Amino acid sequence: MSDQAPQRITDLDTLTQLYGKPGGASLLKEVDHVHPHYRAFIEAAPFAALATSSPDGLDVSPRGDPAGFVHVEDDRTLMIPDRRGNNRVDSLRNILADPRVALLFLIPGVSETLRVNGRAEIRVEPALLERFAVNGKLPRSVLVIHVETVFFQCSRAVVRSGLWDASSQIARARLPSNGTMLADFSNGTFDGETYDRELQARVKSTLY
Numbered sequence: 001m002s003d004q005a006p007q008r009i010t011d012l013d014t015l016t017q018l019y020g021k022p023g024g025a026s027l028l029k030e031v032d033h034v035h036p037h038y039r040a041f042i043e044a045a046p047f048a049a050l051a052t053s054s055p056d057g058l059d060v061s062p063r064g065d066p067a068g069f070v071h072v073e074d075d076r077t078l079m080i081p082d083r084r085g086n087n088r089v090d091s092l093r094n095i096l097a098d099p100r101v102a103l104l105f106l107i108p109g110v111s112e113t114l115r116v117n118g119r120a121e122i123r124v125e126p127a128l129l130e131r132f133a134v135n136g137k138l139p140r141s142v143l144v145i146h147v148e149t150v151f152f153q154c155s156r157a158v159v160r161s162g163l164w165d166a167s168s169q170i171a172r173a174r175l176p177s178n179g180t181m182l183a184d185f186s187n188g189t190f191d192g193e194t195y196d197r198e199l200q201a202r203v204k205s206t207l208y
Helices: 012-019 024-028 036-044 090-097 126-131 156-161 178-185 192-205
Strands: 047-054 057-064 071-074 077-082 100-106 113-123 141-153
Touching: 036 071, 036 113, 036 141, 047 090, 057 090, 077 113, 090 113, 100 141, 126 141, 178 192
Parallel strands: none
Antiparallel strands: 047 057, 047 100, 071 077, 077 141, 100 113, 113 141
């Protein structure tokens, strides 16, 4: 065992000394609205991660649909339909307690990501829900996000991870199946085999 005491950074001055000041481009890229350049990224993204918080905890939830599913209402407002899911509504419960949200947009094949911070509200006006109908099915609600900051994230993390490199993809079968995990978590009382067998058809039939 090492006889060195753990070293933790507990103050901003020490952190700044370790990392230094951000470069000029790191600050220049941040704006308080959806610039047309950033709008192009949002409209090309079929996937985003939504981060929320509340006194009860944190949550990061995936959001996905065909590219452009996050609607740019104007340069300070985004709209995201809330599609069918598992009804945990972790993100929505957090938003009721704390409206601050963060979004990370990913575009397949593009190494830069886009980050948006703002405040959200949950809206259910019938006319608004109708705007986001798919195959005649409405979202349960629409998140209206009032944008506060937007900036792009450089490509280093995606490049290091090989995220879009086909050679880095692995077969799903190399990991425990959903049914296997649920069966183990329930000490064998959950029918994991049936769950796995019906999963693909269930997902396909309940997308919207």
